[in-house]
Amino acid sequence: MSNRPITITEVCPRDGFQSMPETIPTDEKVEIINRIFDCGFKQVEVTSFVHPKAIPQMRDADEVLQRINRPKDVILRALVPNLRGMERAIAAKVDKVKLMLSASDSHSLNNANAHTFQAMEGFKPLVERAKGTDVKIGGSISVAFGCPYEGEVPIKRHLEICKRYEQLGITDISLADTTGMANPFQVKRILRELREHYPSFHFSLHLHNTRGMAFANAVAGFEEGVTDFDSSIAGFGGCPYAPDASGNIATEDLVHGFEEMGIATAIDLDKVIELAKDLQERYPAQADSFILKAGKCSDLHIAPSAQQKIGGQ
Ligand code: ZN
Numbered sequence: 001m002s003n004r005p006i007t008i009t010e011v012c013p014r015d016g017f018q019s020m021p022e023t024i025p026t027d028e029k030v031e032i033i034n035r036i037f038d039c040g041f042k043q044v045e046v047t048s049f050v051h052p053k054a055i056p057q058m059r060d061a062d063e064v065l066q067r068i069n070r071p072k073d074v075i076l077r078a079l080v081p082n083l084r085g086m087e088r089a090i091a092a093k094v095d096k097v098k099l100m101l102s103a104s105d106s107h108s109l110n111n112a113n114a115h116t117f118q119a120m121e122g123f124k125p126l127v128e129r130a131k132g133t134d135v136k137i138g139g140s141i142s143v144a145f146g147c148p149y150e151g152e153v154p155i156k157r158h159l160e161i162c163k164r165y166e167q168l169g170i171t172d173i174s175l176a177d178t179t180g181m182a183n184p185f186q187v188k189r190i191l192r193e194l195r196e197h198y199p200s201f202h203f204s205l206h207l208h209n210t211r212g213m214a215f216a217n218a219v220a221g222f223e224e225g226v227t228d229f230d231s232s233i234a235g236f237g238g239c240p241y242a243p244d245a246s247g248n249i250a251t252e253d254l255v256h257g258f259e260e261m262g263i264a265t266a267i268d269l270d271k272v273i274e275l276a277k278d279l280q281e282r283y284p285a286q287a288d289s290f291i292l293k294a295g296k297c298s299d300l301h302i303a304p305s306a307q308q309k310i311g312g313q
Pocket of ligand 1: 207
């Protein structure tokens with residue numbers, strides 16, 4: 001395993017905020033995103049251009065994009081569900097849009113009101129619209145490692161989805177463990193198969209820590225050549241099926257874990273932790289990470305024997 005650097009995309013402003021029960025004021029969103037830039041992230045998922053009725057939290061997407069201090073070298077990514085969303089993303093000058101797709105028909109019907117391959121047919125006008133603009137398009141496969149309605153997703157399903165993405169000219173694919181059902185051996189198996197069939201594709205991982213396996217899955221992905229991972233500061237972004245379960249892997253846990261193994265992330269971990277603590281103070285019910293609880297490995301403590309000596313003096 002070489003120590004090649006990895007890229008971490010911060011998704012708190014989209015995935016995290018989206019699942020917050022309380023409305024986050026636009027000013028606060030802008031403040032948090034600016035602080036995210038300051039932590040050194042080179043890619044940030046800033047928002048989702050969905051209908052305000054579908055997700056009221058994202059109603060101010062256009063204004064947020066206008067007001068943030070956008071650094072030149074940071075790629076801004078947004079989620080786009082339809083042509084109207086694509087128009088807004090182009091107008092807001094995001095660098096990249098991500099199309100949402102579910103691996104299983106039942107999850108797709110629930111989320112996009114269409115079967116998986118029907119939903120992919122619907123991507124065609126979006127791809128057409130983006131032609132001639134600077135906006136790049138990435139695809140995704142949600143519930144790639146297990147669907148809460150159907151269970152395991154057969155590999156031939158992934159291969160068929162990738163084939164159709166290729167026909168659309170989309171070769172940058174985010175594999176999402178939407179409800180935290182992945183395990184490391186499975187991550188390796190699926191990635192190996194996909195990379196063998198689609199060697200020119202770029203696969204990234206969007207992992208949820210619902211069952212405590214996200215970091216192990218990230219390492220498994222890294223060992224299979226993945227260098228792009230999503231995560232959310234303070235672990236914001238819950239599990240849609242179990243209100244108290246963890247959602248996205250926390251950025252501070254992911255950065256800390258990789259850095260401990262000598263794999264560079266180019267992220268300022270202390271700034272991330274500072275922001276995570278701030279967010280925890282503001283939204284204690286949503287914040288959850290190992291680093292928030294235990295601190296970094298390098299945070300050394302006074303040994304009990306030394307403490308006694310101090311106490312005895
Ligand atoms: Zn997520």
